Amino acid sequence: MERGLPNFSEPQWRFLSVLEAFREPLHIDVVGALVPMEPGSLLEILQRGEKLGWLIKSDGYSFRLAPDLPPAVMKKLERANDPDTLAGILGQLKNLSLWDKLSPDTLVHLLSAAGKDGETARLRIELAHKALKNGKPELIII
Numbered sequence: 001m002e003r004g005l006p007n008f009s010e011p012q013w014r015f016l017s018v019l020e021a022f023r024e025p026l027h028i029d030v031v032g033a034l035v036p037m038e039p040g041s042l043l044e045i046l047q048r049g050e051k052l053g054w055l056i057k058s059d060g061y062s063f064r065l066a067p068d069l070p071p072a073v074m075k076k077l078e079r080a081n082d083p084d085t086l087a088g089i090l091g092q093l094k095n096l097s098l099w100d101k102l103s104p105d106t107l108v109h110l111l112s113a114a115g116k117d118g119e120t121a122r123l124r125i126e127l128a129h130k131a132l133k134n135g136k137p138e139l140i141i142i
Helices: 012-023 028-034 039-052 071-080 083-095 104-113 118-133
Strands: 055-057 062-065
Touching: 012 028, 012 039, 012 062, 012 071, 012 083, 012 104, 028 039, 028 062, 028 083, 039 055, 083 104, 104 118
Parallel strands: none
Antiparallel strands: 055 062
């Protein structure tokens, strides 16, 4: 355990790092599919995370990280989300048919952070075409 950080299990830290990677509220089923863990362990991270002020329940069963995490925690989560890890998460999303459940902004962020420049560019072009076709050029992500 790193100094000053709670004694969470590796899957519990991974749960938090997945939330950091997505940077938007995620349904518990999506996080659970990406980071399988025992029900007791999941319940513990949800309860302790909320008590620490690190997790915010968005609606129903969706959670996101609080915007004001302690710097040591944020650093640990960001380190865990290296490009290879993010590429693995993207692969899991495709394999589990969860790709379409994410917002385009989130997909662009994940692809870019994973170093998938070609896929990022293709998605941005596709989104720009859709925005223009729908008469909404303000939605184009540059």
